[in-house]
Amino acid sequence: MNPPTEANKSEREEGTTFAPRFDASGLLTAAVTDAADGALLMVAHMNEEALRLTLATGIAHYWSRSRKSLWKKGETSGNFQRVVELRVDCDQDALWLKVEVAGDGATCHTGRRSCFYRILDADGTEPRLRHAE
Amino acid sequence: MNPPTEANKSEREEGTTFAPRFDASGLLTAAVTDAADGALLMVAHMNEEALRLTLATGIAHYWSRSRKSLWKKGETSGNFQRVVELRVDCDQDALWLKVEVAGDGATCHTGRRSCFYRILDADGTEPRLRHAE
Numbered sequence: 001m002n003p004p005t006e007a008n009k010s011e012r013e014e015g016t017t018f019a020p021r022f023d024a025s026g027l028l029t030a031a032v033t034d035a036a037d038g039a040l041l042m043v044a045h046m047n048e049e050a051l052r053l054t055l056a057t058g059i060a061h062y063w064s065r066s067r068k069s070l071w072k073k074g075e076t077s078g079n080f081q082r083v084v085e086l087r088v089d090c091d092q093d094a095l096w097l098k099v100e101v102a103g104d105g106a107t108c109h110t111g112r113r114s115c116f117y118r119i120l121d122a123d124g125t126e127p128r129l130r131h132a133e
Numbered sequence: 134m135n136p137p138t139e140a141n142k143s144e145r146e147e148g149t150t151f152a153p154r155f156d157a158s159g160l161l162t163a164a165v166t167d168a169a170d171g172a173l174l175m176v177a178h179m180n181e182e183a184l185r186l187t188l189a190t191g192i193a194h195y196w197s198r199s200r201k202s203l204w205k206k207g208e209t210s211g212n213f214q215r216v217v218e219l220r221v222d223c224d225q226d227a228l229w230l231k232v233e234v235a236g237d238g239a240t241c242h243t244g245r246r247s248c249f250y251r252i253l254d255a256d257g258t259e260p261r262l263r264h265a266e
Binding site for chain 1 (some may be wrong): 264
């Protein structure tokens with residue numbers, strides 16, 4: 001991403017104009033948390049169309065990098081994400097979605113509530129993963 | 134990213150081996166929250182070296198995409214991030230860092246605690262940003 005000019009930078013960081021900075025692949029990063037308790041549920045990406053549909057419907061849409069396709073989260077599982085609040089970061093290349101998850105509440109395709117179910121232990125030797133809870 | 138084989142997929146998702154999936158640019162996405170109250174502070178990226186240094190020191194290091202350089206967060210401000218817990222997601226391409234911020238506690242270069250200080254309002258007309266609080 002090219003550095004913006006100083007005037008653009010100030011407006012981008014302090015202003016009220018939404019001017020999302022899609023990366024070289026045309027994507028924004030989205031961090032998704034549970035609106036009720038703040039737990040991080042997933043990290044995903046949005047292209048321009050996914051963002052437009054999210055804003056138009058209030059239901060989170062993403063771009064699947066692995067499947068290379070638009071992805072209405074919950075379309076097969078029923079676990080749609082209703083966007084309670086949407087925030088943008090200082091340089092407008094990342095979004096924070098606070099959501100309510102419908103259906104059985106799972107966000108991860110493994111059936112878990114969050115995709116972040118493993119802790120990385122790295123004290124001393126080789127890093128290892130440990131299942132949380 | 135190429136889809137992994139089924140055997141690899143199962144080990145990657147359920148196993149205890151840390152096998153991070155760097156993207157085409159050699160990066161993982163990192164969502165960073167305050168270990169005390171869970172607020173999302175920033176979203177950043179790590180290359181292999183940043184990850185290695187983070188694990189070795191317990192202090193968050195990132196890769197700055199705009200500056201194209203390794204970035205020890207807090208090196209100029211003093212607001213280092215001590216990693217309290219590090220989690221990885223199901224397909225191991227994203228990290229969740231729960232951190233304690235040193236110094237005056239600001240994470241954003243604008244001096245704010247979090248980079249996500251603006252809410253995106255999109256009810257009906259053109260999307261607009263609104264400063265939180």
